[in-house]
Amino acid sequence: MKVWLVDIIRNPENLSWAERLEVPSDEGRNYKVDQWCNRDLIPIPKERRTYTTMSYFGYWTVSGACVSAWTIGSTMLSYGLNAKQAIACVVVGSLLTGLLAISCGWMGEMYQIGFTVSSRYSYGFYGSYIPVVIRSFIACMWFGMQAYWGGQATRNLIGAIIPGFIDGSLANEFSGSSHLAKNDFIGLCIWGIFFCYFLTIPPERMQIPFYVSFVFFVGTCFGLLGWAVSVAGGAGPLFHSKATTTGSVGWGVMFGITALIGSWGAGCLGQSDWTRYAKTRYAPTLSQMIAAPMTIIVTAIIGVIVTSASYTVFDELVWNPIQLIPRIQQHYHSSPGARAGCFFASIGLVTAQMTISVVLNSVSTGMDLSGLCPKYINIRRGGYLMAAIGILCQPWQLLATAAKFLTVLSGFGIFVAPMTGVMLADFFVARKMKLRVCDLYRTHDSIYWLGEEGNWRGGFNWRGFVSAALGTAFLMPGLIAAAGPYSIASGWSRLYNLTFIVGTAISFAVSCTLNYFFPTPGNGLVAPFIEEDIISARFSSAGEGSNDEGKEPYSVQVDSV
Structure with missing residues (x-):
């Protein structure tokens, strides 16, 4: 108790x-619960490190085999690429996503800390609030989308039992501009109740829900694939069509690759939030190298094939499986067989949306919000707060069209990419993977305070902000043009089409340069998390000497670097 x-x-x-x-x-x-520390922010102790290699395979079966992966490939068809080009984008983008996940999760494997705490050495103690708030807002937006899809999947599940729930008056929208139907709202409420229950499960005990969700969703994917290929007599006409993108095909392909990386960019940025639960060193690496790209590629390819094949039935691109299922039921006039198939297919979608919302949204966001106010917010409370914000963002407006959907994904990357570049440059290049973890939880004598105690400017690391700002600045004109009817030079638009690659590269290069000419103090020092120092908020002279040597007493050990 x-x-x-x-x-x-x-x-x-x-x-x-x-x-x-x-x-x-x-x-x-x-440990002491104070402004910088609570149970969810400390390095994960050994008794809570429960994730093995297979556990991380389970993690990626949820992160990669999901509705987002299905839609990213088929949404590229709506952008104007043909099916073969969309698949090529998916393969390249997924491989890059796997490499990005390995890099971003490395500090979690070594030091059992997440993005929230690691931001303190890149941006300063008080400065870390800014990237944490940005990432929290992005995650809230993502949750809103996932929750809306979860509500629609729940609508389909009910509609397979009660056809009037889809075909009747409840299918009408509240108003013409709301883009929210009454039955979608009811489904969202029901789905949200079950989601709140899932928030009570600690992250270290989520392995079984991973596998259950994967089994149901795989059944849904291959069930829809079998139906689509059967009725179309093949993969559909889009595999033989020409690209209809505006401008050159090459830039369209690059935009597709960047959109995919941007879709998983925020999740990869927070990989250390999950790799810190690893039972052994390198346990997450194999899954990130294999399961991450494999699950995304397979799911997205199935989505492309089903979207292409179903075109022969509906004469339009239905790029979301949650929208496809009620179309199938209506196409067969709600026959018993169609309703049964749609019912079981909807179960896979409901469970997938439930677990993906917990895995990629609530845990990381909960820890971020916990970092803003550790005394009163933990992962669970932060998850509830995230859910409220995500729904208030009205995700149904963002998902009204495929074009808006891709714009939103790329828009997220303009902020996530520079933060990724700063984090990778600071950890791997500037600090050479060496951290004094104990100094990340106190300001007194901390090498990461970067100033005298009591001087508020010491809580900010200007190097991180300059690097992130420059990484964002070169992409801002393209974002402005994409969001509204503004005319800019084509070069800015093409640069924006490479958001994640360009933003990460610029901030990485700038951060390396600034840290080379203006190095921060304490680089090269290593020490684990020391609870005694957190409680007393001071070092004894003998204790400080023993910290750098890595001697006991420590509850969390740091692997040699």
Whole structure:
């Protein structure tokens, strides 16, 4: 039982309302809950590191085999690429995504810390709030999209049992401009209730839901693939059509690759949020090298084939499987066989949306929000807050058309890519993978404070902000033009089409340069997380000497570097 709960039960009159709202902590804890630390922010101790290589394969079966992977390939068809070109984009983009996931997750494997804490050495203690807020907002937007799809999948599930739920008056929108039907809203509410329950499962115990979701979703994918190829007599006409992109095909292909990397960019940026649960070193690496690209490629290719083949039936591109299922049911006039098939297909989509929302959204966002206010927000509470913000962003407006969908994905990359470049340059090049983890949880005598104690400017690392700003600046004209009817030189638009690659490369190069000419103090020093120092907020002279040597007592060990 948690200490805070015991205190309330035994001595409720001794606790103020503020104290009762503080996040729970472990009984017998040897860390202090304060402005920079709580149970979800500390390096994961050995007893909570439960993820093996197979666990991370399960993670990527959820992250890669999902509706987002299905739609990214088929959405490229809506952009004007033909099916073969879309598949080529998927293959190249997925391989790059796997490499990016390995790089971004490396610090989690070594030091068991996530993006929230690692931002403190790249941007400063107070400066880390800015990238954390940006990533949290992006994740909230992503959750809103995933939740809306989850609500539609739930609508399909109910509609397979009660056909009138799809065909009747509940299918009407609230208003012409809302893009939200009444049955979608009901499905979203039901799906949201079950999602709130899933938030109660600790991240270290999510392996079984991973596998269950994968089995159901794979059944849905291959079921739709078999139906589409059967009715079309093959892969469909789009495999033989010419590209209709505006401008050269090459730039269209590059835009498709960048859109895919941007789709998983925010998730890759936060890979350390999950790799820190690794039971052994290098456990996540094999899954990131193999399962990440494999699951994305297979799912997206199935999506492309089904979209192409179903074109012969509906005479239009239905690029989202959640929209395809009710079309199939209506095409067969809600026959018993069609309803049964749609029912089981919807189960796979509902479970996939549930687990992907937990895996790629709630855990990372919960930890980010926890970093903003560790005393009162943990991963679970942050997940609830994320859900509220995501729904208030009205994702149904963003997903109204395929064009808007791709614009949103690329727009996310303009902020995520520079943060990725800064993180990789700072960790691998400037600091050579060496960190004093204990200094990431206190400002007193911390090498990452970068100033005198009490001087607010010491809480900001200007190198990170300059690097990220320059990585964003070169992409901003293209984003402005894409978001509105503005005319700019074609070079800016083409640069924007390479958002993730260009943004990461520029910020990486600038960060390496600034850290070379203006190095931060303490580079090359290594020390693990030390609870005794967190509690006392000071080092003894003998203790500081033993920290750099890596001697006991430590509850979390750092692998040699």
